[in-house]
Amino acid sequence: MNIGQSIGVFDSGYGGLTVFKSIAEKLPQYNYIYLGDNARSPYGDHSYETIYQYTLDCVEWLFAQGCPLVILACNTASAKALRSIQQKVLPVKYPNHRVLGVIRPTAEVVGxxxxxxxxxxxxxxxxxxxxxxxxxxAKFFPELKVLQQSCPMWVPLIENNEHLNPGADYFVDKYLKELLEKDAEIDCILLACTHYPLLIPKIKAILPEGIQLLGQAEIVADSLDAYLKKHPEMAIKIAQEGEKNFYTSGDREVFDQHASIFFGEEIESEQMHLQV
Structure with missing residues (x-):
């Protein structure tokens, strides 16, 4: 089904909906298609090759639905697939299409x-x-010291709707402590996964005073707004009917139930069938 010219927003599951919500609030006039690859999520622990192939599958599907511009609203896909798609796939197969991620816009301002x-x-x-x-x-703030902490349990907790329950407290506390023990000078924490905003209430409850918590949704929305103003040739391709369409590669009923939590309103999705 070709819905027309839309901005595609992709995530491995639900987290990208937090970014999509901010984008749609910032730029409500455009048409959008959101795709969650829930049948194969989470991406976080897969190999580079697998993440690249899964991401490319979904990007090409969005292209086929009439999306000349696709946002990878997924940090893992942005980290492991974006550059290869931009440099190796687009120039050869899709010279008039663009794919943007969430890492660079965040890196440009985090300092x-x-x-x-x-x-x-x-x-x-x-x-x-x-x-x-x-x-x-380092490209934008070479003087900045960056300490990283992986949080392997956070996405499963969120995707299973356990993130607000008392059982999640242990893992929120565990990963925060492990990060803050690496350097007492940390005064800003970036949530570099689009799922993590759903844990903000628990994080803030135990975060020491003086440490700022930074999400990505508004940063990415502002960056997309700036991109479209800088590239009017892309902006004019996007239909301005304010339509939002949602697709999942997984179970529609499960997706709709969980997605409404991330997006803040009821969602009715359609099925996307993967050709694998």
Missing amino acids: DFSSSKTIGVMGTRGTVNSLSYPMEI
């Missing part, structure tokens, strides 16, 4: 939130092991 010039980055194993954040941040 502005730290007085001590020491920040913490919390993400999945895949994102942390890729070293994408330290490398990207």
Whole structure:
């Protein structure tokens, strides 16, 4: 089904909906298609090759639905697949399409939130092991010290709707303590996974005073707004009917139930069938 020219927003599951919500609030006039690859999530512990192939599958599907611009609202996909898709696939197969991620927009501004010039980055194993954040941040803030902490239990807790229950407290406390023990100068923590905003109430409850917590959703929305203003040739391709369409590669009923928590309103999705 071709819905027309839309902005595609992709995530391995639900987390990208936190980014999509901010994008749709910032730029409500455009048409959007959101795709969650729930049948194969989470991506965090997969190999580079697997994450790349899964991401490319979904990007090409969004292209086929009429999306000339796709946002990878997933840190793991942005870390492990974005550069290869931009450099190896688009010039050869899709020269008029663009794929953007969430890491670079965040790296461009994160240093502005730290007085001590020491920040913490919390993400999945895949994102942390890729070293994408330290490398990207160094391009814009070479003086910034970046400490990373992988949080392998956070995404499963959130995707199973256990994140607000008392059982999640242990893992929130555990990973925060492990990060803060690495350097007492940390005064800003970046949540480098789009799932993690759902844990903000628990994180703030135990976060020491003076440490700022930074999410990505508004940063990415502002960056997309700036990109479309800078590239009017892309902006004019996108239909301005304010339509939002949701697809999942997993179970629709399960997706709709969980997605409404992330997006803040009821969602009715359609099935996307993977060709694997």
